[in-house]
Amino acid sequence: MTLDKKDALPLYKQLTDLIRSDIEVGKFKKGQKIPTEVELSKLYNVSRITVRNALEELAKENLLIRKQGKGTFVNTEKLSRGISGSISFSDMCRESGCKPGAKVIKCVIEDANDKDTEVLQLEPNSKIIVIERIRYADGVPVAFEISRLPERFTFLLDEDLNDTSMFSILAEKYGIVFTNPRKEIELTYSTYEMSRYLSLSLSHPLLLITGLSYDKEGIPTHRSMQFIVADKFKFVV
Template sequence: MESPVYIQIHNQLKKDIEAGKWSIGDRIPSERELALNFEVSRMTLRQAVQTLVDEGILERRIGAGTYVANRKVQEKMSGVTSFTDLMTAQGKTPSSKTISFHIANPSLSESEKLQLKDGEQVLRMERIRYADNVPICFEVATVPQSLVADFSKAEITSSFYKTLEEKGGYQMGGAQQTVSAQLASERIAEYLDIKRNGSILRLRQVSFLNDGTPFEYVRTQYVGERFEFYLER
């Protein structure tokens, strides 16, 4: 199965950055230039760039273009906690709306984060997560297809961690988490019912089973005024 065009462009741009074509802090060519170079529409090119922004590889600067992101300070937070459990513990009713759910070839970033072998496919799903029917975050989660082959869509989208533990017999381990700030794109603002360029907290997380196997790569955008992170030492 051939990857979508925007994933192919994502992969090539990531390779170019890793090869030193652009250094940290460098401005990459405009979307118009890149779209012409790749011979794709601006919309397709923008989708590829946005995936790199969501992964923290690129960053947009209002009125100035798109740049190779600076390395940010990383702070270790708590281990793997499901959104469902987190909201329930706070006395709120969790729910979600699935935007997309499909088996696909992994991007380079997904393959690296999940330590996939050649030819392995992934399940990639996009969801809006709610607490008491108020949108809290937009989430893109990628997991190895082999891990969830025996589970139904409902079991995966309703409470993924609970399904892994109770039906799959897996035990959760730790997580690597990175939090940064950004402005909401038009699409994300619509999903989360906020103004475009509203404040967003972006979490990138790789979750591990207790044997150290990475099983999930998540890119989540939280509404800044509706969610906060805290650290326990």
Template sequence: MQSPVYIQIHNQLKQDIEAGKWHVGERIPSERELAVDFSVSRMTLRQAIQTLVDEGILERRVGAGTYVASQKVQEKMSGVTSFTDVMLAQGKRPSSRTISYHVANPSISEVEKLKLKDDAQVLRMERIRFGDGVPISFEVATVPYDLVAAFSKAEVTRSLYHTLEKKGGLQLGGARQMVTATLASEKIAEYLDIKRGEAILRLRQVSFLNDGRPFEYVRTQYVGSRFEFYLDR
């Protein structure tokens, strides 16, 4: 199964950055230039760039272009908590709307984060998450397909964590989380019913089973005015 074109471009750009073609803080070529270089549409190229931005590899600067991101200070947060549990704990009704749901070859980033074998496939899904019908976040979650192959789409999208625990008999462990601030793109603003350029909290998280195996790589963008993180020390 061949990866989508935007994933192939993502992989090539990530490899170029790691090889030192562009250094931290350096501006990469414009989307127009890169689209010509890769012989793809601006839309496809923009999707590849956005994936790298969501992963914290690139960063957009308003009016200045796209740059190789500098490493951010990371704050450790405790535990793995599902969105469903967070909403229920606050007395809100959790729900979600699935934007896309498909089995695919993993990107280089997904292979690295989930420690996948060369022939592994992943389930990649995009969802808008709601609390009492109000959009809270947009997430792109990637899971090793062998972990969820036996479950229905409804079981996975309703609450992945509950399904893995209750039906899969798996024990969830900890997570590695990175939170950064950004601004809502036009696409995210439409999904979350906010204005383009509003404050967004972006979470990148790798979640682990109790035996240390990574089972989920998720990139989530939260509406800054509707969600906050707190740390237990």
């Protein structure tokens, strides 16, 4: 397909269709960086605005990912995640062929709220450990994760939880494994804060997975909330 300036279809739409076709037939592979705006502009003899509009259309379709300072890449397949079980985010990424990442936003001791006290079966006026992290797949932010644990997990405050699996640290270093996770899934929308963390527009649809896991004695130990960019995941039942 070539661009026809006499066609009633806008040039950016023609270019959108052309690049989409190239992705579908494998000319541009999953994860591959495509030519720059300048290169595409010269290749198809159109303005950079036309190219930019086409790329933005394809990004909205989740076919392309635009990484600031790095370029534009063909999106990889959605991450596959089982609804049941306690597989870590890091293991899920590796099974999907992606490199996992994490950035700690918050790691503190706080007063337990009413829900913490009820769900984790804590004494009144207890403290808890709160860990908030942005989770990445191949450098792209795909989830915002909150972990809330009893005060006996204070040792986690001394661990570097950036770009690592908290579950692996707990299992390998401390012999702690969570079991029998219970999960609830609901639709929610990104707040201003989460939109900034996940590079989304305000009120972008998210899947909220609320989980509760137990220690080997069957005591509720780990409250988790994961705000997941819905169009980056597929779930397996």
